[in-house]
Amino acid sequence: MPGSYIPTDYFPVAIVILIATLIGLGTLLLGLVVRPRRPYTQKLSPYESGNPPVGEPRTEFSVKFYIIAMLFVVFDVEAVFLYPWAVAYDKLGMFGFVEMMLFIFILLVGYVYVWKKGAFNWE
Amino acid sequence: MTLPQLFFAYFALSMTVLSLLIVTRKNPVHSVIWMLVLFIHIAALYLFLNAEFLAAIQIIIYAGAILVLFLFVIMLLNLKREETAQKYQSQWPISMGIALVFAIFMTMIVGKITVMPALGEYSVEAIKAEGSMMTIGKVLYTRYLLPFEIASLVLLVAIIGAVVLAKQRVE
Numbered sequence: 235m236p237g238s239y240i241p242t243d244y245f246p247v248a249i250v251i252l253i254a255t256l257i258g259l260g261t262l263l264l265g266l267v268v269r270p271r272r273p274y275t276q277k278l279s280p281y282e283s284g285n286p287p288v289g290e291p292r293t294e295f296s297v298k299f300y301i302i303a304m305l306f307v308v309f310d311v312e313a314v315f316l317y318p319w320a321v322a323y324d325k326l327g328m329f330g331f332v333e334m335m336l337f338i339f340i341l342l343v344g345y346v347y348v349w350k351k352g353a354f355n356w357e
Numbered sequence: 358m359t360l361p362q363l364f365f366a367y368f369a370l371s372m373t374v375l376s377l378l379i380v381t382r383k384n385p386v387h388s389v390i391w392m393l394v395l396f397i398h399i400a401a402l403y404l405f406l407n408a409e410f411l412a413a414i415q416i417i418i419y420a421g422a423i424l425v426l427f428l429f430v431i432m433l434l435n436l437k438r439e440e441t442a443q444k445y446q447s448q449w450p451i452s453m454g455i456a457l458v459f460a461i462f463m464t465m466i467v468g469k470i471t472v473m474p475a476l477g478e479y480s481v482e483a484i485k486a487e488g489s490m491m492t493i494g495k496v497l498y499t500r501y502l503l504p505f506e507i508a509s510l511v512l513l514v515a516i517i518g519a520v521v522l523a524k525q526r527v528e
Binding site for chain 2: 238239240241244293294295297298299300301303304305306307308310311312314315317318319320321322323325326329330333334336337338340341343344345347348351352353
């Protein structure tokens with residue numbers, strides 16, 4: 235029945251998340267209460283090794299970063315498919331092995347394509 | 358209200374609030390940070406459906422990889438103009454009204470559902486005994502063989518699509 239199950243195994247995880255959040259918020263609040271607050275222009279300007287800040291902090295990034303991120307997502311998903319396969323490997327036998335090799339081969343085609351296209355080259 | 362329902366109420370409420378926070382922030386980077394919190398809440402909700410593996414995937418793929426993609430897109434686009442421009446179009450009250458009517462209808466339809474579908478062979482106890490990963494592995498690579506292999510083709514399209522779209526501009 236949905237809505238009637240409690241993952242009791244994850245109770246420690248919930249406690250850790252709670253403590254981590256409390257420490258994060260606690261230090262921020264403590265700092266807010268304790269620290270003196272005397273702002274002036276030089277103190278509020280971003281630190282650039284002693285020089286006055288020049289230009290915009292946010293500039294356009296190269297599209298190359300996007301290709302790398304996209305490829306990372308794809309191969310991350312591929313790796314995720316490997317986890318349950320590795321766990322159930324004994325039960326699947328030769329059939330499962332061939333199946334996964336086919337899966338990896340199809341993605342290998344994409345990998346070779348990307349390599350030949352030169353998407354891994356930074357220059 | 359039982360304890361599981363209380364948890365579900367918390368997650369449903371906080372996910373709605375977080376979604377609203379994501380679409381109303383002025384700074385797109387703040388939206389992405391709230392999205393991270395939303396993804397963690399979704400992962401926790403999967404745990405309450407006894408889907409441990411899916412919860413782990415939600416963290417690894419969504420919070421880990423897809424969020425990075427979002428951040429990169431924000432950095433690529435350099436959204437200075439969009440930030441200062443008017444965020445909402447003038448017809449937003451109409452859209453809000455339509456969404457509200459839709460929400461009312463959805464509540465009415467869901468309220469009508471009284472018969473729960475019969476439980477399958479994978480009960481909480483059966484999955485607990487075997488382990489979440491083992492159960493998924495045994496089903497995914499035998500019964501759902503074709504969808505699994507099709508997934509590799511979808512990923513292949515994603516690889517080639519990204520390179521074709523982005524590589525032209527580099528050269």
